[in-house]
Amino acid sequence: MEAIFGGITAIFSDPMCLALLVFGVFLGIVFGCIPGLTATLGVTLMIPFTYGLTAVQGLTLLIAIYVGGISGGLITATLINIPGTPSSIFTCYDGYPMAKSGKPGQALSIGVFASLIGGTVSALALFFIAPPLSKVSLIFGNWEYFAVALLGLAVVITMASDDLLKGIIGALVGIVCGSIGLDAVSGAQRLTFGSWQLMSGLQSTALMMGLFAVCEILIQCRDLGKEKKDIKLGKMSFLPPIKEMKDCVLPVGLGCLYGTCIGILPGIGQNAATLITYNQAKKMSKHPERFGHGAAEGICASETSNNAVNGGALIPLIILGIPGDLTTAALIGGLMIHGLQPGPLLFTTNLDVVGAIMVSYFLANIVMYVMELGLMRIFVKAVNIKFSYLFPAILMFCLLGTFALNNRSFDLWVLIISGIGAYILTQFKVDMAPVILGYILGPLVEKYLRMALTAENGNFGAIFQRPIAAGCLLVAVIFLLMPVFSAGFRKNKNKLNELTVNED
Numbered sequence: 082m083e084a085i086f087g088g089i090t091a092i093f094s095d096p097m098c099l100a101l102l103v104f105g106v107f108l109g110i111v112f113g114c115i116p117g118l119t120a121t122l123g124v125t126l127m128i129p130f131t132y133g134l135t136a137v138q139g140l141t142l143l144i145a146i147y148v149g150g151i152s153g154g155l156i157t158a159t160l161i162n163i164p165g166t167p168s169s170i171f172t173c174y175d176g177y178p179m180a181k182s183g184k185p186g187q188a189l190s191i192g193v194f195a196s197l198i199g200g201t202v203s204a205l206a207l208f209f210i211a212p213p214l215s216k217v218s219l220i221f222g223n224w225e226y227f228a229v230a231l232l233g234l235a236v237v238i239t240m241a242s243d244d245l246l247k248g249i250i251g252a253l254v255g256i257v258c259g260s261i262g263l264d265a266v267s268g269a270q271r272l273t274f275g276s277w278q279l280m281s282g283l284q285s286t287a288l289m290m291g292l293f294a295v296c297e298i299l300i301q302c303r304d305l306g307k308e309k310k311d312i313k314l315g316k317m318s319f320l321p322p323i324k325e326m327k328d329c330v331l332p333v334g335l336g337c338l339y340g341t342c343i344g345i346l347p348g349i350g351q352n353a354a355t356l357i358t359y360n361q362a363k364k365m366s367k368h369p370e371r372f373g374h375g376a377a378e379g380i381c382a383s384e385t386s387n388n389a390v391n392g393g394a395l396i397p398l399i400i401l402g403i404p405g406d407l408t409t410a411a412l413i414g415g416l417m418i419h420g421l422q423p424g425p426l427l428f429t430t431n432l433d434v435v436g437a438i439m440v441s442y443f444l445a446n447i448v449m450y451v452m453e454l455g456l457m458r459i460f461v462k463a464v465n466i467k468f469s470y471l472f473p474a475i476l477m478f479c480l481l482g483t484f485a486l487n488n489r490s491f492d493l494w495v496l497i498i499s500g501i502g503a504y505i506l507t508q509f510k511v512d513m514a515p516v517i518l519g520y521i522l523g524p525l526v527e528k529y530l531r532m533a534l535t536a537e538n539g540n541f542g543a544i545f546q547r548p549i550a551a552g553c554l555l556v557a558v559i560f561l562l563m564p565v566f567s568a569g570f571r572k573n574k575n576k577l578n579e580l581t582v583n584e585d
């Protein structure tokens with residue numbers, strides 16, 4: 082509770098924090114509601130501009146963008162059947178049919194209300210789960226950190242890509258990018274090719290802006306000539322219709338539970354949470370036939386779960402320094418730019434910052450609800466902005482922000498080359514999630530493994546004397562082997578079906 086009271090004091094004693102909270106939510110919703118722009122892009126883009134702010138102010142802004150960006154994706158998903166963010170894809174299945182049937186205002190109010198519930202419940206989980214877990218994490222040694230980081234890599238490789246090989250390729254690319262520079266243990270130069278510019282490694286903000294912003298601009302440029310759909314909006318209400326919400330208690334509960342729990346697992350993110358929640362809600366519904374035809378249950382399942390992930394994803398970030406999803410991976414840059422190292426010691430050394438993260442996340446959900454419904458017509462107009470005007474402005478912000486951090490033109494080359502490289506990878510269907518998590522977690526896996534082996538004189542078997550580390554290692558192996566066994570099972574099942582058909 083000390084962290085929460087400290088966060089309340091830090092935010093409410095500074096009017097600038099409150100102003101940044103409102104501005105951040107607004108900006109986040111704009112990034113979320115415009116297809117092609119995401120919450121991760123919004124956070125990454127604004128990190129350099131938090132340099133001149135205090136740590137509490139900067140993180141309040143970034144958290145607010147995170148909340149607004151994830152929720153904002155439901156606007157275009159509901160009105161034009163195009164998800165503003167990937168996490169809102171399942172909202173299209175029921176939000177658009179409801180809007181098409183003449184109830185766009187109801188569909189939006191249901192979606193925004195579900196977002197509020199999911200975000201608020203996960204905020205409460207953040208309040209009550211993070212502090213006790215931070216005390217437990219203080220007993221973590223090198224083996225535990227190695228195993229947890231490896232588990233995060235295994236999960237994201239398996240879950241973020243349909244093809245295990247492509248997931249591994251993406252992770253290896255990220256690991257190589259994270260290995261450039263001076264060795265954290267020995268101090269030796271690695272992959273610098275004689276260039277002193279590479280000795281400090283690849284600047285994280287420049288790399289992430291390239292992977293997200295520049296890559297997305299290159300992808301979306303192919304559709305610059307396409308006409309945008311004209312969006313029409315009916316009457317809006319601040320409360321969802323009670324009649325439509327009668328059957329939504331179960332999907333809302335499932336969304337809160339699955340979203341928060343999946344958010345806590347490193348690297349999985351909103352897409353998996355919405356998929357699992359939507360399918361489970363459909364199976365457990367009294368009227369599964371309504372799903373896909375404008376069911377309020379479907380909207381609630383999708384929006385509750387993808388917003389509940391946010392609070393869950395912040396838990397491993399502030400406790401272990403391991404991101405729960407892509408946006409929290411970008412938030413690491415927001416912490417480090419203010420000299421803060423995410424992890425268990427953050428609770429000891431910067432309790433006010435931890436409290437500010439918790440409180441700003443809770444407040445951002447309330448502001449999001451009021452703002453998204455109250456200013457819906459403004460956000461709909463933002464969707465109609467032409468990409469030919471929008472993308473040059475975004476690219477300019479990327480270039481200015483990247484250069485302003487270190488005043489190095491070399492970082493601009495990192496931005497451009499990483500963006501082109503990411504675009505090439507996406508053409509081969511390699512997801513960016515393993516690349517980012519490989520870049521962040523790869524060096525951690527190596528660092529803690531080497532330190533653990535040094536302490537144990539090279540005896541890897543010592544990990545099995547640490548129950549937490551051994552358990553995480555076992556789960557990581559299961560995640561990596563699961564696609565192999567499932568592919569073999571499907572292959573055998575297909576052969577059995579062919580034999581059955583031939584016998585008939």
